[in-house]
Amino acid sequence: MATVNTLLTGAAFGAALTASGVYQPSVIVSQLKFENWHMIQTFLTAAATSASLVAAVQRTGIANLQPRSYSSIGLFARYDGNIVGGLLLGAGMMLAGACPGTVLAQVGVGVRSGYYALGGAALGGIAFIRYIQPHMTSCAKQSPAPKHEIKTVHEGLGVPRSVVFLAFEAVCASVIAATAVYTTVGPEAKISPILGGLLITSAQLISVLLRGSLIGTSASFEEIGHWFWDLFKGDLLPKKYTNLLFVAAMSAGAYLISKVFPALGEVSELAVSPFSATVGGFLMIIGARMAGGCTSGHGLSGISLLSISSFLSIGACFVGGGLTGLLLG
DSSP, X not given: OHHHHHXXXXXXXXXXXXXXXXXXXXXXXXXXXXXXXXXXXXXXXXXXXXXXXXXXXXXXXXXXXXXXXXXXXXXXXXXXXXXXXHHXXXXXXXXXXXXXXXXXXXXXXXXXXXXXXXXXXXXXXXXXXXXXXXXXXXXXXXXXXXXXXXXXXXXXXXXXXXXXHHHHHHHHHHHHHHHHHHOOOOTTOSSOHHHHHHHHHHHHXXXXXXXXXXXXXXXXXXXXXXXXXXXXXXXOSOSOOHXXXXXXXXXXXXXXXXXXXXXXXXXXXXXXXXXXXXXXXXXXXXXXXXXXXXXXXIIIIIHHTTBHHHHHHHHHHHHHHHHHHHHHX
């Protein structure tokens, strides 16, 4: 039954990303250049409503949802992995026109650059497991987290959770309203970005009800990395594959909804070269795993839990993507 629940949740998330339009390379690149606010409207709607969902879940006790921990690479702080990883994630997204979640929707719909980005992402997972994860594990052993580490914004500020929650909701609503009034979205938006965000949160709800957890995608590339290196030990089948099933179902869900509603699969032209997509895919997975999550795990799920590490990671992601966009012109 757990496998069925994983497949259903993955398919729902893939379909939601496709319906929202944020899987398209042009939407991701133009948002990181701050030219088209389609993605941020969808993202903030999903984040705000996911935060409300989490609040309801925690109050009712339906699932035990824990805030995200910090990620360290032993450079300058407990959260240096969140910052450096976030920067790399954003740079990779800018180059690939994809993120670790939307690349699966791209493959399902048939976006050409998505295949190269997925290949680069798989290589990133392989490299991370071999060369970076052992170092991070060593750092965690040398500097273990405090027993009662502060992980959430309200704990850090010493105020009730409700105060930070309401402030977050107000900021999201203000940005959504301002961008809706003063900016326009491109032809990629077949439905309202706000409706797209609500569909993504619906997938979050399905995940909580069926799996007892929130959504995240980049861990699947760790499973690819483990599988690759285990092949040299004679293990032909992956030891862990739950996340692989999830992302495979995401591509299937994207494919199915694009066939039922063909307009959702119409991709606006944006030339992402195979080289750029591959390098970007590689960087975004290195960054996501270094940060301990991606735009799904940190951006949608971690932020809804008011995790400090998630705000740091996603903030760095937008900085990394924006700076890369400036460098590319």
